[in-house]
Amino acid sequence: MMSILEEVVASGLSVPAACAAVGLSERRFWYWRARGEQGDFERHRKPEAVRPVNALMPVEQEAIRRAVACAEWADMSCRELSVRIMERDGLYVSPYSVWLYEKRLGLAGHRGKRRRMGNRRGEAPDTGGLSGPNQLWAWDITKLRTEVKYRFWYLYAVLDQWSRKVVGWLVSDREDSETAQWVWEKAILAEGLTAEQMPRSLSDRGSQMRSRSTNEFFRDLGVAQLFSRPRTPNDNPFVESLFSTVKTAPRYPGWFPTPEAAEEYFGVFIPWYNGEHLHTRIGMVTPQQRHDGSWVRILAEREVIKAQTMASRREFNCGNQVLNKKPESAIS
Numbered sequence: 001m002m003s004i005l006e007e008v009v010a011s012g013l014s015v016p017a018a019c020a021a022v023g024l025s026e027r028r029f030w031y032w033r034a035r036g037e038q039g040d041f042e043r044h045r046k047p048e049a050v051r052p053v054n055a056l057m058p059v060e061q062e063a064i065r066r067a068v069a070c071a072e073w074a075d076m077s078c079r080e081l082s083v084r085i086m087e088r089d090g091l092y093v094s095p096y097s098v099w100l101y102e103k104r105l106g107l108a109g110h111r112g113k114r115r116r117m118g119n120r121r122g123e124a125p126d127t128g129g130l131s132g133p134n135q136l137w138a139w140d141i142t143k144l145r146t147e148v149k150y151r152f153w154y155l156y157a158v159l160d161q162w163s164r165k166v167v168g169w170l171v172s173d174r175e176d177s178e179t180a181q182w183v184w185e186k187a188i189l190a191e192g193l194t195a196e197q198m199p200r201s202l203s204d205r206g207s208q209m210r211s212r213s214t215n216e217f218f219r220d221l222g223v224a225q226l227f228s229r230p231r232t233p234n235d236n237p238f239v240e241s242l243f244s245t246v247k248t249a250p251r252y253p254g255w256f257p258t259p260e261a262a263e264e265y266f267g268v269f270i271p272w273y274n275g276e277h278l279h280t281r282i283g284m285v286t287p288q289q290r291h292d293g294s295w296v297r298i299l300a301e302r303e304v305i306k307a308q309t310m311a312s313r314r315e316f317n318c319g320n321q322v323l324n325k326k327p328e329s330a331i332s
Contacts, residue, residue, distance in 0.1 A: 002032050053314045063089045064101045075250050083284045092306035124235050125226040127202060133291045134191055136161040138202040140239040141175055144262055145255040153259050156183040159239050164279050165287035166270050167191055171262040177211040195222060202226045204236055
């Protein structure tokens, strides 16, 4: 456009008339002319796209592909797949990278449930200050369906709130205080606790939890009782989360013909939950690893693998051959 304007102005047309004919302001005309005299009309080329230094290497992309395609891992979340890739291939791939790969394949969807709770009622029980296992045990009872309508078996579960380990459980055809006390006795014996090591109890306000016999039972043991507020499941969320995991497991049968059949199922499920299930809220380690303290070493090993993988990515993507020194191990 500027060359056309210069031609018509040179042929005798005034600058205001030429600018009005093409709908351009005079100020813009003089600005463009000044830039042209300075030789500043060359277009600036955009720099070529630079490959990020942390872009995934082909071997990592293949590890993600194999993990997502693995039938054995079909029910695992992105966080679980990230840990499994680290354990199997010795590579760190973030859960977000796994999610992006699944999204490209149309496999990524919403996970979990979004719940809107009502206003809080009163003060929540004080469950903070936990520094190790066997300090606070949360427990509850859930119904198990049978082949008969309105008839249920009952799963009692005692969960260590710090490690998420199921320290005691049983299945019964009754929902009463005596059975609740029995599952606590089993948990205390299984953990080998003495009278000076008794944890606190956290439960809802069910009749089995607040009965006189249960209160006397805990008082004799020296166990302090904490109760959630009425109609506030979030005050005892970890047992609720356990029961959700139980009933949404891929192999959960949905109903049990007898209490013995339920005991047989949970005799396999509970050891799997404690010893193999990678728990999101405790750093993607198993409850047993958190309970016995081995989680510190495991997380340190993962940090080493992560650091080595990031260094390899930078070397691969930048072509920097200086990064021959591997990161020092964080394991003492």
